[in-house]
Amino acid sequence: MSRPELQAPPEIYYGDIEAKKYTNNSRIQQIQADMTYRALELLNLPSDQSAFLLDVGCGSGLSGEILDEQGHVWVGVDVAPSMLEVALDREVEGDLFLQDIGQGFGFRPGSFDGAISVSVIQWLLNAETSHPTSSPPHRLTRFFTTLHAALRNPSRAVLQFYPTSDDQIQLITSIAQKAGFGGGVVVDYPNSNKARKVFLCLFVGGGGSTQQIPKGLEAEEDVGQVHARFEASRQRQRKRDKNGKRKSIKDKDWILRKKELYRRRGKEDVPRDSKYTGRKRKTVF
């Protein structure tokens, strides 16, 4: 299937059904959470202080929940009413706005300590009508100039997005620079198809060299560390034993884990654990 942003505009694509699906999917929740933590890390806010943040394309508040958890006060904007409805149901703490980011923000200058956005700005790259204000460069310009105005000096905006080509990255960064932002693109896990994530890390002010573009994460150094993100599948890579044969996935640990899971879910007739659990049968029968 093609990318969601090519199928319909966001406010239509994320209708009631898709909004619920999106919010309840545990895999999406996990990815969103990982990316929000990473975005917060890139924002580099002073620790132990609650900041006033803007969540661009907040959706159902998946990333907002993490901002709450970290003690920040936030404002979320999204263009899909169904997503906002789900956010209301989930009783998130932030203020929500129904707003098209391509039309620009109306926030007073210097309002926010930072902005994050997870998986949003690729939606600005499609023209919905032939009106001049709906062309991607115009919408991007509007978005970046008003965002730049709404942020404090110095501060940062970290926007994760899914580009389809390098041309798109080029277009977005050049418009962001024209709007007055410094900074650039940070790519995490550049050599992995699945775990690769592109963050646009933008700086407002900061006086020349004080703000450095952070480095993207690399797969090798991070495997096994707490900080490894998007890498769950890699870590699960089948470990081969000495003889080069694949180890059975359904080993004793796996069985015990499954049984524990069933018990927690209240399933009846889960066999009890014993020394025979998951033991290999003798080859002679």
Added chain:
Amino acid sequence: MVRLITHNLLACHAKGCTSNNFPLQFKDVQVELREAEFNPDFLRGFIPRLEWGALVDAARQLGDTSLPAEPPEMLDVEFLQKLHHVLLEVHVEEGAMICPNCNHVYPISNGIPNMLLAEHEIG
């Protein structure tokens, strides 16, 4: 869920509406009070960013007169608690916000203001 903290930062963003577009005026509002966690450090850091006159006016429009017309020199806990209540615990659930300059109406329903513009209003 329009709280006064965000209302105080919000100006009209319609095309050509660049002066006298703040603060947006409330109309036919329904207010709901919801408790929030008190964080004095956050408030102290936020006061310089507030447009005090606009905040007091907005609070009066919503029927809350606890704030003084000028921000006091001394920020004692009692004052911060009042400020906390006005900024973070008063939620506007229904109604509208109107731009004082171009009279654009931003309707609020279910606590979510609709900030979408028509094609000819996009700057």
